[in-house]
Amino acid sequence: xxxxxxxxxxxxxxxxxxxxxxxxxxxxxxxxxxxxxxxxxxxxxxxxxxxxxxxxxxxxxxxxxxxxxxxxxxxxxxxxxxxxxxxxxxxxxxxxxxxxxxxxxxxxxxxxxxxxxxxxxxxxxxxxxxxxxxxxxxxxxxxxxxxxxxxxxxxxxxxxxxxxxxxxxxxxxxxxxxxxxxxxxxxxxxxxxxxxxxxxxxxxxxxxxxxxxxxxxxxxxxxxxxxxxxxxxxxxxxxxxxxxxxxxxxxxxxxxxxxxxxxxxxxxxxxxxxxxxxxxxxxx
Amino acid sequence: xxxxxxxxxxxxxxxxxxxxxxxxxxxxxxxxxxxxxxxxxxxxxxxxxxxxxxxxxxxxxxxxxxxxxxxxxxxxxxxxxxxxxxxxxxxxxxxxxxxxxxxxxxxxxxxxxxxxxxxxxxxxxxxxxxxxxxxxxxxxxxxxxxxxxxxxxxxxxxxxxxxxxxxxxxxxxxxxxxxxxxxxxxxxxxxxxxxxxxxxxxxxxxxxxxxxxxxxxxxxxxxxxxxxxxxxxxxxxxxxxxxxxxxxxxxxxxxxxxxxxxxxxxxxxxxxxxxxxxxxxxxxxxxxxxxxxxxxxxxxxxxxxxxxxxxxxxxxxxxxxxxxxxxxxxxxxxxxxxxxxxxxxxxxxxxxxxxxxxxxxxxxxxxxxxxxxxxxxxxxxxxxxxxxxxxxxxxxxxxxxxxxxxxxxxxxxxxxxxxxxxxxxxxxxxxxxxxxxxxxxxxxxxxxxxxxxxxxxxxxxxxxxxxxxxxxxxxxxxxxxxxxxxxxxxxxxxxxxxxxxxxxxxxxxxxxxxxxxxxxxxxxxxxxxxxxxxx
Numbered sequence: 001x002x003x004x005x006x007x008x009x010x011x012x013x014x015x016x017x018x019x020x021x022x023x024x025x026x027x028x029x030x031x032x033x034x035x036x037x038x039x040x041x042x043x044x045x046x047x048x049x050x051x052x053x054x055x056x057x058x059x060x061x062x063x064x065x066x067x068x069x070x071x072x073x074x075x076x077x078x079x080x081x082x083x084x085x086x087x088x089x090x091x092x093x094x095x096x097x098x099x100x101x102x103x104x105x106x107x108x109x110x111x112x113x114x115x116x117x118x119x120x121x122x123x124x125x126x127x128x129x130x131x132x133x134x135x136x137x138x139x140x141x142x143x144x145x146x147x148x149x150x151x152x153x154x155x156x157x158x159x160x161x162x163x164x165x166x167x168x169x170x171x172x173x174x175x176x177x178x179x180x181x182x183x184x185x186x187x188x189x190x191x192x193x194x195x196x197x198x199x200x201x202x203x204x205x206x207x208x209x210x211x212x213x214x215x216x217x218x219x220x221x222x223x224x225x226x227x228x229x230x231x232x233x234x235x236x237x238x239x240x241x242x243x244x245x246x247x248x249x250x251x252x253x254x255x256x257x258x259x260x261x262x263x264x265x266x267x268x269x270x271x272x273x274x275x276x277x278x279x280x281x282x283x284x
Numbered sequence: 285x286x287x288x289x290x291x292x293x294x295x296x297x298x299x300x301x302x303x304x305x306x307x308x309x310x311x312x313x314x315x316x317x318x319x320x321x322x323x324x325x326x327x328x329x330x331x332x333x334x335x336x337x338x339x340x341x342x343x344x345x346x347x348x349x350x351x352x353x354x355x356x357x358x359x360x361x362x363x364x365x366x367x368x369x370x371x372x373x374x375x376x377x378x379x380x381x382x383x384x385x386x387x388x389x390x391x392x393x394x395x396x397x398x399x400x401x402x403x404x405x406x407x408x409x410x411x412x413x414x415x416x417x418x419x420x421x422x423x424x425x426x427x428x429x430x431x432x433x434x435x436x437x438x439x440x441x442x443x444x445x446x447x448x449x450x451x452x453x454x455x456x457x458x459x460x461x462x463x464x465x466x467x468x469x470x471x472x473x474x475x476x477x478x479x480x481x482x483x484x485x486x487x488x489x490x491x492x493x494x495x496x497x498x499x500x501x502x503x504x505x506x507x508x509x510x511x512x513x514x515x516x517x518x519x520x521x522x523x524x525x526x527x528x529x530x531x532x533x534x535x536x537x538x539x540x541x542x543x544x545x546x547x548x549x550x551x552x553x554x555x556x557x558x559x560x561x562x563x564x565x566x567x568x569x570x571x572x573x574x575x576x577x578x579x580x581x582x583x584x585x586x587x588x589x590x591x592x593x594x595x596x597x598x599x600x601x602x603x604x605x606x607x608x609x610x611x612x613x614x615x616x617x618x619x620x621x622x623x624x625x626x627x628x629x630x631x632x633x634x635x636x637x638x639x640x641x642x643x644x645x646x647x648x649x650x651x652x653x654x655x656x657x658x659x660x661x662x663x664x665x666x667x668x669x670x671x672x673x674x675x676x677x678x679x680x681x682x683x684x685x686x687x688x689x690x691x692x693x694x695x696x697x698x699x700x701x702x703x704x705x706x707x708x709x710x711x712x713x714x715x716x717x718x719x720x721x722x723x724x725x726x727x728x729x730x731x732x733x734x735x736x737x738x739x740x741x742x743x744x745x746x747x748x749x750x751x752x753x754x755x756x757x758x759x760x761x762x763x764x765x766x767x768x769x770x771x772x773x774x775x776x777x778x779x780x781x782x783x784x785x786x787x788x789x790x791x792x793x794x795x796x797x798x799x800x801x802x803x804x805x806x807x808x809x810x811x812x813x814x815x816x817x818x819x
Binding site for chain 2: 028029030031032033034035036038039040042043046047049050051070073074083091092093094095096097098100104105106227
């Protein structure tokens, strides 16, 4: 008799009469040597390739014996061990919760957010402000309105690196379309970052979004522009660049911060999010 | 004997982890010998042939016999307990998988005795853990040590696949009442994605290994360029496995962090749904980045750009996780116990490894740094600073559950700081020596290259790490013999494994629990303010 079986009998003998009569309702698989024997056999079958052909015979015998033993372990009935636990088939009931308070004692941060559409609007405002500053630099400092536009296109068009200064200062439809598309894409991306991050900025979000973030971004651009857009690096004026970033940040942040905030929709049903179903807690 | 025939997921898990730790010591010794050789220029402690064997066995062991089994072991231990099940879906298959891993590992190491070497002596594989063709062809790899590498890894790979099947079936079919997928502990998600990655990646490696075996034993020419085969094909197949493998090794550690950090920040995990989405996203994207290991092959600008872009892309969901962990800690009541120290160290080290990974995703930079010590430094920051730190954090966190005993906190902190300092000493200078041009896998170097000081610092870090591991082993042995009793829930945690005894009975739970939120134990402990109201 195994040690476990002895313990089980001891427990049964010590238990009160009702417990002894209680059926063991749950079973767990009994320990079995067949998996290890099968694994041993499989390994030996492969090991034969680097040892001796007779090893494959030994491996095959072990694997076959293991597989047969394993098969008999689960068919026609699984070899299991009963466990002495009453009511084990009945899941533990969930705890009794206190009545739900009308107002939650918890804070969900952020409780209210700017609507995503305000991010797009802010991005458009920021993009225009940035373009104005960049155009001003082109006209006042660099002598061409088209230079900043063409330089921006150089981020994705490596061929611009081979253009002469005269070419960079003249209108080129492909470069113009590329530059406008890239500017729109980047502006909307940054606008979306603004819209989700502004409510999390401590105290003065416009200061953080409009001044600190552009300064950090300009620092990153200063460090990496040689790799990202070497042509722009050759022509760039860093004070004007910083000015354009600040213009974007202030304009974008201003538009977003003026938008009416909406409650966070985490935990709402799909119907409620879509506005199909209005419930008591709905503030809109 | 009871352990050898056991099909209990907890015993198998402990055997996985124990065996993995034994292999960890072996792989650590191999690394220590390599660092001893490289500590000085023109050193001659180890000959070049032995050095080749050492880095091959170290890499192979750490990936296949340390990382995978320990992480699969944790999955084995935790998944049924965390989802409220009595065992894995297929307990006997689970045992079969474990023993295949063990026998595969033993077969690999038997090469030291059994493989054909010079003068009839044994010889270990020496073709690197990646086993690039045509180095593995009969022409360049005489004897059968490479065959041992193939077969050992293949057999243990079969075991990993059976375990993955078990994980998927258990997670999808055996969760307790009330535990929807979005209430599952984050480890469950990590292990689910890992299991799918194993089932996609490992068969590719197995197939490639069978092709290589055919090349070597039956004269096929899959990877032989001289007979219309393709050495590049091996690289594609190997790295199609190899890069998901990196995520197989790191995702479970992400899971550990996602469980440990909330407990010791006394807050819920920040952004659970986004964490889930990021995990699934990483799983998908990781299948499309493999050729960033092959930028120097000359795949052409289109493929280089594509794989560079996908590699950049995978940093997005990974970054989401980093920010979510920081968000979890932000404003929490932080308790820097040993597990928390390890997972915090994990985040810091993994960020460094991740950032150097982004650097290496830039094709021109990889052209400069490929096969240099910079790459060695990078992946050790990911796999040691990441995975191994995560494993240590997990060991310290769940040791009380598995054994019923608490590890000593003071010794634990010694372990952490020694490992942290030793790790930084060893691997940070590798970025410098690599940037200075030191190629990886060289057994020695000339004295006038400016690499000596960096190599010396790297080597000094090794005994510091060994001291940390030795203290950990002493701590574990002492705790098992006379450690303080842990109780069922020493960390006041919220997932289901802490709701049963320490150690749990063979059947895990007397009665299957009912899950009411993502923190079921919180709800039981705080019925006046349960999470159930807010999900």
